[in-house]
Amino acid sequence: MRFELLQPRSFQEALEMKKNYRERAKVLAGGTDLLVLLKDGKLKAEAVMSLGGVGELNFIRSEDGGGATLGALVSHRGVALSPVMQQRFPDLAEACSQVGAVQIQNLGTVGGNICNASPAADTAPPLMLMEALLTLASTRGERRVPINDFFRGPRHTVLEPDELLKEIFLPQVSGRRGATYLKLGRREAMEIAIVGIGVAVHLNGSDQLVSECRIAMGSVAPTPVRASAAEGVINNKEVTNELIDEVAEVAAEAARPISDVRASAEYSMDMIRVLCRRAIHNALLRARNRKVEGHS
């Protein structure tokens, strides 16, 4: 790989550079995706803009009301170990702790993970469950894009050539919410997900009544997806084993996994069902154990 290296010292400088270089500059955050692509020759770059000097984007900020904001450059490890994240958004912390292994988690960033837009991105399902809001910035200003609208296809997002991801806002989650992220790989570490399922459930009143269920799936389609039809099956219903099975079945129907070196489409479909069921159970368990945080 051979390229010019841009090293902005501030976010503002980065935006200026991105405005000038547009597609000609690839954005480097943790390097765990970009540098591999460049080394493999799968991508060629005239210039690479490293955001390593933009320390102002490496933060986790707790918001009043229970939400949180992540700077785009917060590392997976930072999120995994953050008490705020573990407390308020345990599924995201869980997802970050399942990326690769410790070294990859120290380098890789949440922003990089979603901007790289691999369908297998581990942070995407939890962020989709939370309906995170992304702040995209350019010298022209800022705009907020819901994460559901962010992914266009494999390695393709709605980011304009002069835009950079600035922040990720995680709206507060109130009431008795339990969420989990389950990842299937051939090994316990250093894996790209064969299937990644995030589930969040809200209980209302009784332990049996699911007021809302959200399901997001990675690695099963060209982008991470919400399984809306499946969600509809269980919203405002009393939970039973049959219902969970049905949810898992409907979720699988919405998926279009491909066969590749990792797994066949048929196995992936089976695993969507299995992981979905398990994730719902996990999420229910967490919701039931949760103390209400002064809101309902």
Added chain:
Amino acid sequence: MSEFYAVGKSATRIDALSKVTGEAVYTADVMLPGMLYGMAKRSPYPHARIARINTRRAEAFPGVKAVITAQDVPDILLGLKMRDLPILARHEVRFVGEKVAAVAAVDEETAREALDLIDVEYEQLPSLTDVKEAMKDESILVHDNLHTYAGLPQPVKNTNIFLHETYTKGDAAQGFAQADLIFEQTFTTPEVHQAYMETHAAMVDIAADGAITVWSSDKVPFRVRSLMAEIIGVPITRVRVIPSFVGGDFGGKGMIFDEPLCYYLARKAGRPVKMVMSRQEEFLAASPRHASIIRLKAGVKKSGELVAWEANAIYDSGAYAGYKPQVGLGGTKKLGGTYRIPHVCIDGYYVYTHTLPCGHCRAPGDPQASFAVESFMDMIATGLKIDPFQLRWQNALVEGDLSPTGEAWKGINLKEVMDVAVKASGWGKPKSNQHYGVGIACAERPTGTGESSAVVIVNGDGSVNIISGSSDPGTGARTVLCQIAGEVLKVPMEQITINLVDTDSAPYDQGAGGGRTTFVAGQSVYRAAHEVKKELVASAGKLLKCPAEQAQELIDVRDGFLFLKSDPGKKVSYSQAVKGVKKSQIMAEETFASSEMEDTCFATHIAEVQVDPERGYVEVKRVTAAHDIGFAINPAAAEGQIEGGIVQGVGFALLEEMQRDGGKVANPTLADYKLCTSREAPEIVTLMIEGAPGAGPFHAKSIGELPSCPIAPAVANAVFDAIGVRITDLPITGEKIVKALKESGLSAGPRGTEKGART
């Protein structure tokens, strides 16, 4: 074993300090002034004619100092036994990844870009990437000129089956006629990579007078030397090979790879050239373990007694056979297992295809044979409703039995080994939960043979130098050599030195491999040390006024002193004894060579697994491994070999597979070719059985390769025990398990709770 001074102890490895501090130098760490980086251009097609290669653009690229093609290298074929490997493809490429040209440039980036500027015009040809297709009479030939190749016992023509081995004992037809039941099954194993952490590396420097220096990650420097001398056309003495530490080998670093290319690039460029294979290149074009298709047929009595056995193995050798020191694989002989079977017929077929050439990989051929035989034994046990251990016990070889291929081994202690494993593992105890399984498997492998020389020197102050050309790709062999010398001479380890030396500074050594180092290099050191001791004792005898002919019996050695056994107070130091012969040192040299082995080593592995049937996920919880070791000169080093071999075997069983996309390797990265991480490591209980003596010093046997044999079938058998499905095609992936469960109707349902129940 406290009666020993230096052996039987887990002495600290002599190179451990340099490795934990980062000081240890491996071939890719060596840098020379003016050094250039070499890189190879590789064929994108599995079979094509090379119509034209134009290197002009590459040669003109700034920073490129040399470009070579087949025109720049001798038109000869290489190989450790079968000579079918060109140095660079000349008229034809036979696998995706075959080298057609190479460049040397000022940095790797420039070399990589220059490769794109080499214009190769290929005419694609039909290719054979399926081994069974390649065996058909009407198929095209991978090697038209097979009959002209050196290395085969007699020429073979017009076929892709370049070798057919057969072993027979008794009369198989008669045996099957006597059987009450007949079992038959086919097993398949994929290509797997040795996956050493250090990739192949080589560097060549040519002096002004033409003398050639080679640095190489190859584990047999002496063979690199002779091959390079032959290729270049100079006397062996004009080539010096400097070994560095080797970062793992497992059979994959026994043949030269890029060394000749480094030479021809260096000659053209007038500067030293280093080539380091990338991890992708390792997967695309190194020399992995052969894939196998093994069909077994057994005739058994209702009692479980084996009477007849037929094995038919097909090995996909890829495009070339030259990476192996034999034409076939030793594992073919193991296709009858460790059992007493009167009528046996084994056939092994080695077939060329247009895929990457296969080589030697830890116990070549044995893990494939073991997987088939030991899975099959369990299937027979299941069919006869006999406990798998009992079936093996009943048929296990005992002293006096002939092996399935008719060998008369001495010191058979298979039953002892099995017994130890079974007792230690708690075989037969109730399972802790559903989907927990236990599996057993046995294997044998003889101590490796070869040739080594060693020089043992006692210096003027009584300290010791060992000069040996033996390599140590991580096995701990050189530490063991020090322990052997230390035991004979009773000198502490801190006063013994052995260095990695170049081929100018040590006598010939065949290097590590085949589990031979403890035996062969060990014997050469043992005998040389004894010779030195004799001379020391003779000298001490004179000084202690002992009759010359009685000195050897009356004098003993300890801690740098020689003393009269009858009166230990009468002693002389080693340095006095050395001065006594009026020399600055006492030294002896011994060459030890062995090519036949009368004994073998047995092992039994018992694997315990926890299976999640919904995902098909298999966790190996614990492996109990009993190994017949003869005598463990360095117990920790021996355990290390067992533990490492077991985890490699778990990978073979569950994770590892070089996947194919037509003729090309589809998963050439360590992300997609899955090795066990620390999280997949099982608990390992190793039990080393000393007793049946081996031919090595202090009755040691070998240990390097056997541990990787019985583990995969032990895991496969444990999976069957856990969930009732048998996978006969490695690796045992979650996907295969889920599919098998569905097909057998044994699918684990969601939870088995009643309908409508609240969750």
Added chain:
Amino acid sequence: MKIPVRLNVNGETYELVIAPYRTLVDVLREEIRLTGSKKGCDVGDCGACTVLMDGKPVNSCLVLAATAQDKEIVTIEGLAQNGKLHPLQEAFIKEGAVQCGFCTPGVLMSLKALVDDNPAPTPEDVKIAMAGNLCRCTGYSKIFKAVAAATRQP
């Protein structure tokens, strides 16, 4: 176009002029001549190149040297202090946790970060901490043993 880069490695400062696309592992090995960090795959799949950057283990093959400026980098060569081996190094030697040694530097750096943070790690903690370091020789067994020995409570 080479650019000036200042690196702080094992407490020493190195003023270098390098191509901007050079990775940290290549610069450590070839410019600074600290060859203890190894290249097993060059794409972050094996951990042989693991070094500590501001105390955190990272794959130095996935770090551009130029972006490592002003960070505190510790390599295997910096693990022993004042000629005294780190307890992990001592334990690795004593417990036989080193075979070919190629993975050893990367493994030690990951484990150093673990014990700096957590002086009494459980076996599970150790497995997770080093899951990004592949070893092909030892089967990991004696590595686990060495960490247990090095972190034994007095």
